[in-house]
Amino acid sequence: MIESVYHDAVQLAHDRVPEWAKVRQSVAAKALRERPLPGRKSEHWKYAPLSSLPQVVIKEAAKGAPNARSLPVLDGVTICVNESGVLHCSDALPAGLKVRTFDALNGAEADAVTRLLETGVADRSGLIREVSNATCTVGIFIEVSNDAQLDLPLTVVWDLSNGSTWMSSQLVVSVGQNARVSIVEQFSTADAALCHQHGLTELFLSEGANLDYVRLGAFAPATYFLGGAFARLGRDAQLSAFAYTQGASLSRNEIGIRFDAPGAHAEVNGVYLPRAREVVDFHTTLEHAAEHCTSNETFRGIVGDQANAVFNGRIHIHEGAQKTVAQLSNKNLLTSDSAQVNTKPELEIYANDVQCAHGATVAQLNDEAIHYLRSRGVSKEVAVQLISIGFVETLFDRVRHEAVREWLCQQTRKRCDSPSKKGVVL
Amino acid sequence: MLKVEGLCASVEDKAILKGLTLEIGPGEVHAIMGPNGSGKSTLGHVLSGRPGYEVTAGSALFDGQDLFDLDTEERAQAGLFLAFQYPVEIPGVSNMEFLKASVDAVRAARDLEPYDNVGFMKRAREACTAVNLSHDFLKRGVNEGFSGGEKKRNELMQMMLLEPKLAILDETDSGLDIDALQVVAAGVNAMRSPDRSFIVVTHYQRLLDYIEPDFVHVLAGGKIVRSGGKELALELESKGYAWLEGAA
Numbered sequence: 001m002i003e004s005v006y007h008d009a010v011q012l013a014h015d016r017v018p019e020w021a022k023v024r025q026s027v028a029a030k031a032l033r034e035r036p037l038p039g040r041k042s043e044h045w046k047y048a049p050l051s052s053l054p055q056v057v058i059k060e061a062a063k064g065a066p067n068a069r070s071l072p073v074l075d076g077v078t079i080c081v082n083e084s085g086v087l088h089c090s091d092a093l094p095a096g097l098k099v100r101t102f103d104a105l106n107g108a109e110a111d112a113v114t115r116l117l118e119t120g121v122a123d124r125s126g127l128i129r130e131v132s133n134a135t136c137t138v139g140i141f142i143e144v145s146n147d148a149q150l151d152l153p154l155t156v157v158w159d160l161s162n163g164s165t166w167m168s169s170q171l172v173v174s175v176g177q178n179a180r181v182s183i184v185e186q187f188s189t190a191d192a193a194l195c196h197q198h199g200l201t202e203l204f205l206s207e208g209a210n211l212d213y214v215r216l217g218a219f220a221p222a223t224y225f226l227g228g229a230f231a232r233l234g235r236d237a238q239l240s241a242f243a244y245t246q247g248a249s250l251s252r253n254e255i256g257i258r259f260d261a262p263g264a265h266a267e268v269n270g271v272y273l274p275r276a277r278e279v280v281d282f283h284t285t286l287e288h289a290a291e292h293c294t295s296n297e298t299f300r301g302i303v304g305d306q307a308n309a310v311f312n313g314r315i316h317i318h319e320g321a322q323k324t325v326a327q328l329s330n331k332n333l334l335t336s337d338s339a340q341v342n343t344k345p346e347l348e349i350y351a352n353d354v355q356c357a358h359g360a361t362v363a364q365l366n367d368e369a370i371h372y373l374r375s376r377g378v379s380k381e382v383a384v385q386l387i388s389i390g391f392v393e394t395l396f397d398r399v400r401h402e403a404v405r406e407w408l409c410q411q412t413r414k415r416c417d418s419p420s421k422k423g424v425v426l
Numbered sequence: 427m428l429k430v431e432g433l434c435a436s437v438e439d440k441a442i443l444k445g446l447t448l449e450i451g452p453g454e455v456h457a458i459m460g461p462n463g464s465g466k467s468t469l470g471h472v473l474s475g476r477p478g479y480e481v482t483a484g485s486a487l488f489d490g491q492d493l494f495d496l497d498t499e500e501r502a503q504a505g506l507f508l509a510f511q512y513p514v515e516i517p518g519v520s521n522m523e524f525l526k527a528s529v530d531a532v533r534a535a536r537d538l539e540p541y542d543n544v545g546f547m548k549r550a551r552e553a554c555t556a557v558n559l560s561h562d563f564l565k566r567g568v569n570e571g572f573s574g575g576e577k578k579r580n581e582l583m584q585m586m587l588l589e590p591k592l593a594i595l596d597e598t599d600s601g602l603d604i605d606a607l608q609v610v611a612a613g614v615n616a617m618r619s620p621d622r623s624f625i626v627v628t629h630y631q632r633l634l635d636y637i638e639p640d641f642v643h644v645l646a647g648g649k650i651v652r653s654g655g656k657e658l659a660l661e662l663e664s665k666g667y668a669w670l671e672g673a674a
Contacts, residue, residue, distance in 0.1 A: 367477060371514075372514040372568075375508055376499075376532075376588065378524075378531050380499070394518060
């Protein structure tokens with residue numbers, strides 16, 4: 001049972017969770033007790049099963065300074081949170097933005113967050129949300145007022161302290177009508193010891209809201225990360241999302257977007273570059289439940305060494321969601337003979353007047369292209385880097401923040417040097 | 427400059443070059459002509475170090491250095507340039523980025539300072555203009571979606587920026603219209619200098635009207651079967667290759 005993995009974490013949450021969340025926590029804890037650990041026979045966990053997920057053993061380091069992070073630093077307000085709560089907030093919050101930790105919510109706010117959490121888009125197997133509700137000990141609620149136009153991004157960093165082994169967080173964002181905001185969420189672990197991180201993000205976009213959301217993970221090698229970002233889009237809402245994760249033994253991210261009302265648009269992009277024995281798993285679901293909505297989703301990955309990448313992208317067009325335009329593409333580059341990609345785009349369409357395209361490819365580095373570059377004096381390492389960066393850069397270009405784009409290019413250069421250096425952990 | 431002796435090479439165990447000997451002095455332009463399948467392109471590939479082309483005998487000295495001791499990129503850094511018959515498309519890598527990386531690598535190998543971005547940009551634009559390509563081509567992916575003629579002109583632009591000691595043009599004229607042919611020829615002629623040599627591989631005498639060779643060689647059956655001055659090309663044009671095949 002998966003409960004055995006999270007037993008201590010559930011106990012910890014039971015002791016720490018604020019009053020208003022107690023019922024939710026205990027309902028989830030009860031459900032978790034019934035749930036088996038999903039293995040290869042479980043459809044949604046087939047290629048990255050949790051059968052050997054190590055048990056969460058909780059150790060908490062004494063409170064200290066935040067880790068020196070390898071993640072990009074952006075302009076605007078940064079809120080750093082570790083397993084025991086908010087460490088610091090870099091600046092005063094601009095007008096129109098309200099940020100509360102879960103334990104500081106007043107009655108009305110707690111009711112609002114409870115309501116929002118109850119209506120979040122379902123994850124594929126229900127496990128991600130259940131584990132989160134049963135174990136979350138740190139949560140943040142962000143409210144963006146109607147019509148607020150926030151130019152600088154808000155960065156939320158979930159940073160597991162050195163010496164600690166467990167963190168389970170929830171971020172709930174409510175973007176008011178016609179408001180525009182940019183949120184960069186970062187997850188990180190730095191300690192080489194075995195640790196777990198769980199991060200659930202719920203995004204709610206009201207009518208005409210515009211959210212630019214970036215989700216980055218940079219983990220130490222013995223990290224097991226599970227989590228997801230889920231969004232509900234109101235009428236004419238616009239969501240632009242980008243996801244990237246690296247370094248963990250296992251990183252499973254689910255992205256779920258539901259188009260609730262006409263005219264909404266979502267741009268969803270992601271990149272993964274697993275190396276060594278890393279396992280990266282992205283499951284995405286676009287629920288087109290209203291007419292005249294559009295979505296454009298592209299994920300690209302470069303998989304090396306003995307790494308394993310899983311991509312499952314599902315587009316579900318509900319009955320009545322006429323005039324939907326949905327596109328999904330997943331392209332992969334394998335740079336080693338022992339690397340693996342399992343990709344599966346899925347379409348389920350119940351409306352008859354829609355445009356829907358999907359495609360997935362898996363290819364190897366083109367030897368002719370490498371030779372061509374080398375024949376112009378470029379070393380093999382640089383040739384491989386140029387081709388690799390070229391393969392994913394078009395997606396980096398869609399990220400608005402220069403600091404993030406630069407960081408992504410750096411990571412690509414580091415991770416994609418020579419394919420001949422097999423087994424090197426970067 | 428380049429001294430090739432008794433060169434034998436094979437592709438997938440099939441012998442293509444069978445004892446090719448060729449010597450090229452500084453500043454000379456050599457044209458290599460010959461029927462299809464005689465090994466013309468193979469010679470360029472072997473000299474540039476393309477994987478899959480195996481040297482089974484013979485030697486090639488480039489400026490006194492054993493060419494076959496060098497990796498592909500080291501050959502380019504030493505000053506060898508091959509204009510590909512079929513340039514490769516590399517989506518996602520911009521032409522500018524690629525050119526800068528190449529020129530930086532070649533200059534670094536010659537202990538020269540890299541150009542700064544502004545200076546390089548200027549040179550790249552000039553080279554673009556010289557081969558009659560719009561500056562937009564610098565921003566596009568390497569050869570990505572270029573027409574045949576644009577690819578060939580892109581090869582020439584690279585040659586101009588890399589300033590090689592020896593350039594091998596592998597059927598750079600094939601697939602070009604007359605205007606493009608003249609652009610290519612003018613580019614090559616502008617690069618001619620007493621210390622830069624060219625090997626011009628071609629099927630047609632036409633190119634040699636614009637790029638005047640010092641020597642013409644006929645490659646047939648993996649060997650040079652006949653060498654001469656530029657008049658040999660005219661002779662070939664009227665008689666074809668059949669009368670020489672016996673010599674192979």
